[in-house]
Amino acid sequence: MRTLLVALALLSADAGPPASSGRPATYAEARRAFARAYRAGALDEARSALGRARAAAPGRMDLDYDLGCLEARAGHLDRAFEVLQAVSAAGLPNDWAADHDLDPLHADPRWMPLL
Numbered sequence: 452m453r454t455l456l457v458a459l460a461l462l463s464a465d466a467g468p469p470a471s472s473g474r475p476a477t478y479a480e481a482r483r484a485f486a487r488a489y490r491a492g493a494l495d496e497a498r499s500a501l502g503r504a505r506a507a508a509p510g511r512m513d514l515d516y517d518l519g520c521l522e523a524r525a526g527h528l529d530r531a532f533e534v535l536q537a538v539s540a541a542g543l544p545n546d547w548a549a550d551h552d553l554d555p556l557h558a559d560p561r562w563m564p565l566l
Contacts, residue, residue: 478507512543520552
């Protein structure tokens with residue numbers, strides 16, 4: 452996930468067209484709350500913040516990738532694979548093998564086909 456977060460920061464991915472007047476601020480705050488909670492290991496809080504970000508910016512595959520990382524880190528491997536398979540099918544570029552948040556998935560037979 453770190454690779455994706457750095458790429459998003461460099462590409463200013465938070466700057467998208469607003470769907471409503473409060474949506475960009477809601478999205479940006481939710482992303483910041485997610486990042487803080489995720490780094491602190493507060494996965495339930497991170498999941499809640501990510502839900503707010505996804506509601507404010509539906510369809511963003513980078514948020515789905517973040518959810519896959521969160522689920523992997525939380526030990527919810529089936530859910531992680533479900534989310535990441537959709538992200539993979541959408542073609543979101545990332546160096547998944549280098550993302551340590553996905554390490555819990557490496558021993559699973561679904562990992563190599565996902566790459």
